Amino acid sequence: MTAIAATLPAVYSTPAALRGPRELAASHLKSRELDQFLASIERKAFKVAQIALRHDDDALDAVQDAMLSLVTTYAARPSEEWKPLFYRILENKIRDQQRRRTVRGRVMAWLPVPRAGEDDEDEAWDPLAQAASAEPPPVARLELDEAIGALEQAIGALPARQQQAFLLRNFEGLDVAETATAMGCSEGSVKTHYFRALQALRARLGDFWT
Amino acid sequence: MSEQTPGPGDPQGGFEQRTRQVLEESVQRLDGRTRSRLNQARQRALEAHAARERSPLSWLAGARGRFAPAGAVAVLALLAVVLWDARPGGDAPLAALAEGAAIEDLELLADNDALELAREGDPEFYEWALAEADAAGAPAVGT
Structure with a gap:
């Protein structure tokens, strides 16, 4: 256990005075468990949000907000409960987005139309984003x-x-x-x-x- | 009830399977930008979790969670004692006891000599005081 604690990242060093090696190791395991859980659901969650919102960026925002809410509020709950909890949070985020969109639509009706490409100005170039997705042959x-x-x-x-x-x-x-x-x-x-x-x-x- | 989930031989079951396959395929075909942004979202969430873990407040929150039941029981017990003590017609023995103890403590604190004696300790003085008391047939000092 001490060996595991010694390999923990420095980010966990601050509360060391307050928590023992066992708790630090448990915290590290919890982070890994959360990572695996989020990785396992993120694409399906995005698809669920995308179908409901019919907008990729809004869907991504909803998924990100749901991930944040889950890890900050429910990380301590047993991992078997995470999936239904996550989808409940996601559903609330989707409803929030839909409400926000309604309000935004009303406000935008009174504002000038933005120039094309204006929204993408602050997005950094991402090499992973250029990667091709796994796709079948053209006819199929x-x-x-x-x-x-x-x-x-x-x-x-x-x-x-x-x-x-x-x-x-x-x-x-x-x-x-x-x-x-x-x-x-x-x-x-x-x-x-x-x-x-x-x-x-x-x-x-x-x-x-x- | 008619809302039974269809079995494997049921055409409805085939329909469910087909829709699931198509949706799974659509997930496999998400573009690089979306996959990248999902990965970034996950990393942000994990950073938020790590930051929360680093915060001493999170430890306090955890400790609060761990000790909350014991604390609640202690508070309830104290409340019960206070209410019992303060009931109409009660003789308030606890209050009187606490008041007496407080006065004794104040006197001890105000008495510099007593404090010095208690701090330094003087076994010879205690032996002398005991012998004097025995000789006089009086109760020992401090009893």
């Missing part, structure tokens, strides 16, 4: 593009609660109880929202999807 890609576009559009058209239930159950793989925690409703409501979402998507996307 085209079909997949269509499928993804149609599905995202259909999910985006669902009422908010059905959308949430569908994405958390089907896409993120939460069970009914976890989805109920994330949505802040009963398990019965989750089942109802999910079933209606499936019906609506099936009706909209047709037999091609079965």
